[in-house]
Amino acid sequence: MGQGADHLTSNQAQVLDHLRAANAPMTAYQLLGRMQNDRGAVAPPTVYRALKALEEAGLIRRIETLRAWAPVATVRPGVVVICDDCGTVRGVEAPGLLESLHERLVAEGFAEARKTIEVHGRCGDCAEDRA
Amino acid sequence: MGQGADHLTSNQAQVLDHLRAANAPMTAYQLLGRMQNDRGAVAPPTVYRALKALEEAGLIRRIETLRAWAPVATVRPGVVVICDDCGTVRGVEAPGLLESLHERLVAEGFAEARKTIEVHGRCGDCAEDRA
DNA sequence: CGGATATACGTTATAGTATAACATAGCGCA
């Protein structure tokens, strides 16, 4: 399966570094602010282009429910689990789940092209903190 | 389970009518345009307030992957299936799937609060049209 | 070498999505 480019430009690497250094998804404009701190003048297209390339390379994902970006490297499609307390995002492999959903839709004549599955809640660590 | 208001204001009913009359999700600003056609001056908060109330009442959902709104009345959480050709949106009940994902996450100590599952692809009707 | 192509990036402007903040109007009821 095509995973996109095998090398990153300096813009792309910088955006990826910031996402990996964060412990929660970042909005495009948060990233823009960090880039401007680092380098002075940077405009939105610079950030969005890097995000697009990184997403196509399978290195990050847009978290649709947050309008933000996270360095989740799960194979697509996959399940993304988000803690609303601490912001951590994890990819979860759930092949059985995806397969049974797939069968279900095929039976109805629907040809699936892309799935987005995002689960919000509270992670184990945060639950302990409140105990 | 709280389903929200049991009666709709005129704004809310108007927004819901437009969504139901459409055969595809509508963006908030598309709705705004229709309202302005109907009534003259209308501002974005009028639309967004109606959307919020309708969503809380379980009558519509925001399709996160489209940044648009659709009159999907499935019980939440549920699976939303979107045809990228004709735009139709359907709610699909999949209690088994959701339960197995739930068990999986519980086992990891994650307390689920909200799931968003959106599947894009091509519906049976559109597949026939291309045959 | 010289020219064609491709890719990334810079820069300016603008489109598209959503909410803050405050004012007004109407209703139910003490």
Added chain:
DNA sequence: TGCGCTATGTTATACTATAACGTATATCCG
């Protein structure tokens, strides 16, 4: 009547994303 509540009106602004065009650089090949 006066108060609290809800919905709505109104103005302004915040936030998210892309269009369009120009420039620099690398690469390929004639």
